Amino acid sequence: MNTRTYSNTPSPTCDVRARILTAAGERFAQFGYNKTTMAEIAKDCDMSAANLYRFFKNKLDIGSNLACACLDTKLLLIKNVVQQTQQPAAERLHNVVLQILSHTHNEWANNPRINEMVTAICDARLEIVNQYELNRHNLIIELLEDGVRRDEFSIPDVQDTAEAITTAITLFSVPLFMSLHNLETFEKRAKSVVQLMLSGLEKR
Amino acid sequence: MNTRTYSNTPSPTCDVRARILTAAGERFAQFGYNKTTMAEIAKDCDMSAANLYRFFKNKLDIGSNLACACLDTKLLLIKNVVQQTQQPAAERLHNVVLQILSHTHNEWANNPRINEMVTAICDARLEIVNQYELNRHNLIIELLEDGVRRDEFSIPDVQDTAEAITTAITLFSVPLFMSLHNLETFEKRAKSVVQLMLSGLEKR
DNA sequence: ATACTGAACATTCAAGATAATATTCAGTAT
DNA sequence: ATACTGAATATTATCTTGAATGTTCAGTAT
Structure with a gap:
């Protein structure tokens, strides 16, 4: 688990993680785990699907x-x-x-x-x-x-x-x-x- | 359920039912319900698959x-x-x-x-x-x-x-x-x- | 170096084709 | 009529294959 915090950075790593989790959570709740794609989660966070893998293993x-x-x-x-x-x-x-x-x-x-x-x-x-x-x-x-x-x-x-x-x-x-x-x-x-x-x- | 008995017949209906159940039971136990075919059960009882349907609905x-x-x-x-x-x-x-x-x-x-x-x-x-x-x-x-x-x-x-x-x-x-x-x-x-x-x- | 991307690759999913099986029924023998 | 069968039909499972998606990575920008 990532425990570092960047108190002086506008977009710290843990915030990104939280944003991803929020986006994913909404999609999962609305459409289900299987029907939600990594690409969709990424789009909700204005990033590429590949970038999600910097924050979560899969x-x-x-x-x-x-x-x-x-x-x-x-x-x-x-x-x-x-x-x-x-x-x-x-x-x-x-x-x-x-x-x-x-x-x-x-x-x-x-x-x-x-x-x-x-x-x-x-x-x-x-x-x-x-x-x-x-x-x-x-x-x-x-x-x-x-x-x-x-x-x-x-x-x-x-x-x-x-x-x-x-x-x-x-x-x-x-x-x-x-x-x-x-x-x-x-x-x-x-x-x-x-x-x-x-x-x-x-x-x- | 069939409750008739033919006491003077060598192979009464209920015996046939029992024979079928025994054969099916052995197959089901050994190979599983899905892998057992009606044809196999019938063969074990020396009869055609169609004939099974005279004794059981399906x-x-x-x-x-x-x-x-x-x-x-x-x-x-x-x-x-x-x-x-x-x-x-x-x-x-x-x-x-x-x-x-x-x-x-x-x-x-x-x-x-x-x-x-x-x-x-x-x-x-x-x-x-x-x-x-x-x-x-x-x-x-x-x-x-x-x-x-x-x-x-x-x-x-x-x-x-x-x-x-x-x-x-x-x-x-x-x-x-x-x-x-x-x-x-x-x-x-x-x-x-x-x-x-x-x-x-x-x-x- | 760090953050990120697009494209490549691997895996999973889904629709259609095929084969196997369950079920029915017309027909035969007794 | 009764007991039964073989072949026809309906249903279900299996396989195949293209598409979708997950994951990785070389490469770009800062």
């Missing part, structure tokens, strides 16, 4: 950067929910799951283009989605530990439990599944799953 | 029948676990989840051909997989109700809870996911999920 690299940003936004939304520390941890868990569901559904329903891009990128760059999963995992751990600290939760192994939660909400995280039901059905299911995760089956 | 219909049988086997395995009534319900739930995981993983690892077939069929005949899901759902309900009857479980809404469990074990039911981890990792996760479903997070 088209996939542009896509990856956008996908990263996309996943970062997603992560930030979750973080915001987790850090509503005035709310009980149980409620925040509930909100996290609904947040994830809502985002997945939105992606699928309102912006199949973006989804196409993210899919394409994730196929090629597994590490990006891995990083996202790891960050999400850590946010769940943060939430669980907070719940334990506040004496709301009793959790023998936070690490395992966080993994179990991630596993249990798979249905809400994968856009592919969104065609199975409508949003209300998913929300109902999400509530049931959270309910189950909170109280468990065993008699107390 | 190729997909042959595949559907095999897929049904496949899912019925799966269901039977689950049923057997559920009905081990000498075991505690909690243990049986654990075994059901591991059973499902093991079957999904097996399908994916040892027999991609069969999997290809089931996928092809399910794409075309959603009602088959729906029926399977419904039956599985009912088995889970049976297990939960038994757990409640024995005073092991305390469950406000069995219907909702069964749906929640089905949802939570999505990762173990979809062959597509099997490439993500190795079997041991999945088993560890399955145990964590069951643990979570049994005890819940909330302090008691």
